[in-house]
Amino acid sequence: MNCRVIGLDADDTLWHNETIFARVQERYRALLSQYHDAEAVDRTLLATERRNIEHYGYGVKGFTLSAIETAIELTKGRISAQEIQTLIDTGREMLAHPVELLDGVAETLPTLAQSHRLMLITKGDLVDQQRKLTKSGLAEYFTGVEIVSEKDPATYEDILRRQGTDPAEFLMVGNSLKSDVLPVLEVGANAAYVPYKVTWALEQSDEIPDAPDRFFRLASIRELPALVK
């Protein structure tokens, strides 16, 4: 592939994220278990998140607000202020959580950075994503960082235009078909899908990428240097 610039997603592509949310959701279900079963808790929280995403965007702060709102709804207001405080504390713990790189990332990024311009392209809270990048020790390998509110075709077009990068020379790498693959293929660029073990419901997609020469499915980020050689 004749690629000059590589865009990399952050959460669950470079470092673990969904597993942290999964552990938090486990505690959340336990908090509400005297009121509702796990399935109802998960379903209602997801509905709240979906409804709020337009206002809150992605990230821990919006998740925390949605979790508080859902808990009030599911307990018909019987949840105590102390229990709500534990949700706020949990959110703050998530924002201070250590960054754990995915297998292969620490070895692969320095190699890629020698031959390609690397850009971090991620959604989420501004402060939190910058913190994670700093803590990851990977910041030096990126020539650009784009923290965006939505990963749609217009976002990618805008980034490529501002960087003066031709779509044919751009490869996006990430764990979400919805955010890292489909919109990238739509603007004529290349995409490498590296699935993570869990995918958040709002990132799931039934659509199958239909661009055999521009779409690649990798088992690990370790396969990336061979792909872009």
Added chain:
Amino acid sequence: MNCRVIGLDADDTLWHNETIFARVQERYRALLSQYHDAEAVDRTLLATERRNIEHYGYGVKGFTLSAIETAIELTKGRISAQEIQTLIDTGREMLAHPVELLDGVAETLPTLAQSHRLMLITKGDLVDQQRKLTKSGLAEYFTGVEIVSEKDPATYEDILRRQGTDPAEFLMVGNSLKSDVLPVLEVGANAAYVPYKVTWALEQSDEIPDAPDRFFRLASIRELPALVK
């Protein structure tokens, strides 16, 4: 002044923001008035915001979380879940609030955009600031938008370097000495201070800018075209 690029702050420089927070804080004091007087409420909320800013950054979502936490603290947990829900609802109202331009902005920006490159440089929630820019009707006048987590000298240096702009050719315009003036002067660029009628406590500064040839104090954004002519 030989300026080619103008950076503009958003909240309380282009559109009203602090007045919205002030109205919300009024309701917040009323909610807690049976527990504490207004001064104690304001002081405790500010202390919570200051403590949380490292984790939450700037913006409505962090404010809402800090307001909930402060209410739990000030009522020793006696605040009801329904009252906490009103705080969440208020936060969401703020995120859907109409954008009201400051006097002179609608007339001045098109004029400036004819002779200069304009950049929006603002802190706050990513999604919220993008929404306000869209609703403001001003988006077409900006060639770049930077939503940043902190406005310090490093942030301005980074923006200028990425844009290939010499500090001497850059003028930042805003209502905060702390965020829009002092760090800009520190990196060798120019700054125009246009005070708003209210300044948030965390934006207040006692430092007096000491760069007479690069610092300008304007009564209104209407004075800007003459300054940069």
